[in-house]
Amino acid sequence: MTPIDLRSDTVTLPTPEMREAMAQAPVGDDVYGEDPSVNTLQAMAATMLGKEAGLFVPSGTMGNLASILAHCTRGDEIILGNLAHTFLYEAGGIAALGGVHPHTIPNQPDGTLDPEDIRAAIRGDDAHFPPTRLITLENTHNRCGGAPLSVEYTRSIGELAAEHGLILHLDGARIFNAAAALGVSPAELAAPVDSLTFCLSKGLCAPVGSVICGSQEFIRKAHRIRKQLGGGMRQAGILAAAGIVALEKVVPRLAEDHQRARNLASGLAALPGVVLDPGTPQSNMVYLTLGNGITHDAREVAGLLKEKGVLVGVTGKRRFRLVAHYWIDDKAVQQTVAAFEEVLQAQS
Numbered sequence: 001m002t003p004i005d006l007r008s009d010t011v012t013l014p015t016p017e018m019r020e021a022m023a024q025a026p027v028g029d030d031v032y033g034e035d036p037s038v039n040t041l042q043a044m045a046a047t048m049l050g051k052e053a054g055l056f057v058p059s060g061t062m063g064n065l066a067s068i069l070a071h072c073t074r075g076d077e078i079i080l081g082n083l084a085h086t087f088l089y090e091a092g093g094i095a096a097l098g099g100v101h102p103h104t105i106p107n108q109p110d111g112t113l114d115p116e117d118i119r120a121a122i123r124g125d126d127a128h129f130p131p132t133r134l135i136t137l138e139n140t141h142n143r144c145g146g147a148p149l150s151v152e153y154t155r156s157i158g159e160l161a162a163e164h165g166l167i168l169h170l171d172g173a174r175i176f177n178a179a180a181a182l183g184v185s186p187a188e189l190a191a192p193v194d195s196l197t198f199c200l201s202k203g204l205c206a207p208v209g210s211v212i213c214g215s216q217e218f219i220r221k222a223h224r225i226r227k228q229l230g231g232g233m234r235q236a237g238i239l240a241a242a243g244i245v246a247l248e249k250v251v252p253r254l255a256e257d258h259q260r261a262r263n264l265a266s267g268l269a270a271l272p273g274v275v276l277d278p279g280t281p282q283s284n285m286v287y288l289t290l291g292n293g294i295t296h297d298a299r300e301v302a303g304l305l306k307e308k309g310v311l312v313g314v315t316g317k318r319r320f321r322l323v324a325h326y327w328i329d330d331k332a333v334q335q336t337v338a339a340f341e342e343v344l345q346a347q348s
């Protein structure tokens with residue numbers, strides 16, 4: 001039996017249409033700029049995000065790294081949330097490879113950064129201080145429940161950045177989920193930022209890849225850095241072909257995942273022993289905690305669920321993350337609720 005895998009949307013397998021497109025993709029040497037599929041993907045992505053140009057990169061981590069390195073020089077400081085993916089989960093690459101100094105401020109529960117905290121973090125012109133260069137936001141915010149950041153909020157931070165001569169970068173790994181959750185276009189969400197990264201390999205089902213978008217000049221710099229980082233790929237159109245299908249066919253259906261996440265949350269909410277995060281799900285992620293009556297911890301409960309064919313993400317001693325995605329259908333949602341019910345009943 002294939003397990004119901006709710007650990008993440010990174011586990012999504014390519015769709016049959018993607019495999020077909022990959023097999024048929026026109027390709028060339030992308031380091032020479034001659035891969036037609038990569039060029040198509042980059043142009044499509046730039047158009048959808050309302051930016052001048054796009055750059056295909058192997059991962060979201062490289063997308064954020066190449067973007068930040070393109071904007072900053074060694075010794076520059078960037079302001080980002082203490083729960084930002086770039087701060088927590090990208091192996092410290094900006095510091096290790098770019099000499100960029102991270103200045104973290106608290107993420108609010110809704111994924112935002114408080115403008116007053118940002119203002120307080122911006123350095124004055126003093127030889128003791130690293131120069132502040134850039135602010136990073138994350139949308140949707142993974143560690144803050146998959147919360148989408150609104151157009152209005154993003155715009156306000158864009159204005160704050162401009163006021164202080166700072167660059168605004170967006171880790172938009174799940175920007176298409178944010179757009180679907182808010183009912184706005186991705187270009188509206190991206191308009192206030194100078195650059196952004198989004199992932200093709202999460203809820204969009206592509207096997208590999210992310211795209212950076214921004215101005216021509218920024219993309220030219222990021223292109224050289226991608227090469228420095230070893231991310232120059234040759235017949236990468238095989239991968240880009242899946243990305244094109246992702247943008248054309250998977251983006252328009254993301255609201256279905258959000259609906260299934262809501263169905264999953266309401267099914268689980270009815271079970272004793274489950275405490276949902278307030279407001280969950282905000283997009284495709286359901287966050288929950290085990291109630292006091294449950295003696296097992298999250299790892300043990302996850303082990304019991306696994307025996308029933310359900311895989312869940314353990315994000316704390318008593319916490320889980322469940323992510324709805326392309327391969328989670330209505331039946332999988334029902335089976336997941338049933339598996340939780342059986343496991344938790346045996347517990348209390």
Ligand SMILES: *Cc1c(COP(=O)(O)O)cnc(C)c1O
Pocket residue numbers: 058059060061062085086138140142171173174199201210
């Ligand atoms: C997954 C993710 C990334 C990095 O993407 P990889 O392709 O796994 O390197 C960056 N930011 C956020 C918010 C993510 O969820």
